Amino acid sequence: xxxxxxxxxxxxxxxxxxxxxxxxxxxxxxxxxxxxxxxxxxxxxxxxxxxxxxxxxxxxxxxxxxxxxxxxxxxxxxxxxxxxxxxxxxxxxxxxxxxxxxxxxxxxxxxxxxxxxxxxxxxxxxxxxxxxxxxxxxxxxxxxxxxxxxxxxxxxxxxxxxxxxxxxxxxxxxxxxxxxxxxxxxxxxxxxxxxx
Numbered sequence: 001x002x003x004x005x006x007x008x009x010x011x012x013x014x015x016x017x018x019x020x021x022x023x024x025x026x027x028x029x030x031x032x033x034x035x036x037x038x039x040x041x042x043x044x045x046x047x048x049x050x051x052x053x054x055x056x057x058x059x060x061x062x063x064x065x066x067x068x069x070x071x072x073x074x075x076x077x078x079x080x081x082x083x084x085x086x087x088x089x090x091x092x093x094x095x096x097x098x099x100x101x102x103x104x105x106x107x108x109x110x111x112x113x114x115x116x117x118x119x120x121x122x123x124x125x126x127x128x129x130x131x132x133x134x135x136x137x138x139x140x141x142x143x144x145x146x147x148x149x150x151x152x153x154x155x156x157x158x159x160x161x162x163x164x165x166x167x168x169x170x171x172x173x174x175x176x177x178x179x180x181x182x183x184x185x186x187x188x189x190x191x192x193x194x195x196x
Contacts (some may be wrong), residue, residue, distance in 0.1 A: 025146045067096035077113060086127025089113065089120070091137060100164040107134050137174055142170065148187040149194070156183050 046163070061195055077085060089109070098143040107116050109132060113120070124132045147154060154162075162169035175183050 017158055023098050077115060078119070082123050082127035084127070085119070085123040089123060091130060093136070094139060097143075098161065100143065102164055102166045104136055104164065136164075138178075140171075141175060143185065144175065144183070145190075149181060149190045152187065152191055159183070 018152070062074075071171065077088065093099055093104075095107070098109075101108070106120055109115075109120055110117050120132060124130060124135055128135060130138075140163040144159050147159045147162055148156075157168045162166045163171065165171040165174075172182065177187070179186055181189075
């Protein structure tokens with residue numbers, strides 16, 4: 001009888017040790033992931049600083065070589081409610097294909113529209129039901145889907161670059177997370193639909 005109690009105590013102690021070790025490893029993994037996210041944010045900020053277009057007397061030069069007064073189209077943005085601001089920002093990001101720029105982040109959007117980070121965040125979360133990173137990722141993936149069907153011979157690396165991704169591995173990961181299949185399988189299915 002005492003042997004059975006000792007065995008039970010040893011088994012329970014072993015299980016408790018395993019649980020404690022698991023929780024400790026999980027906590028360490030979360031700390032590492034937090035550190036990686038912070039480093040990614042810092043890297044994105046540094047990339048934005050490097051890629052910021054030159055200013056000309058309070059104006060910003062665009063990709064087409066035209067200059068826009070920095071506050072010209074943003075004078076009444078602060079008066080918009082979250083839904084209206086989301087519609088305006090999302091339409092502009094899509095129309096100007098800003099999502100195709102790998103350096104596009106909240107800071108770049110903030111500078112483009114002369115709005116605070118909190119105002120932009122609220123517009124996307126409250127007005128659009130998603131954060132800015134998710135919106136940009138969806139725009140990139142939608143554009144990638146269009147490219148894969150319209151240009152079936154384009155490599156997936158080129159599709160990812162043209163869609164605004166810096167790394168093809170991130171493109172593959174995001175694509176599979178959203179569509180539940182790799183890009184090659186998606187392209188094959190869409191091309192079969194066109195034939196039938």
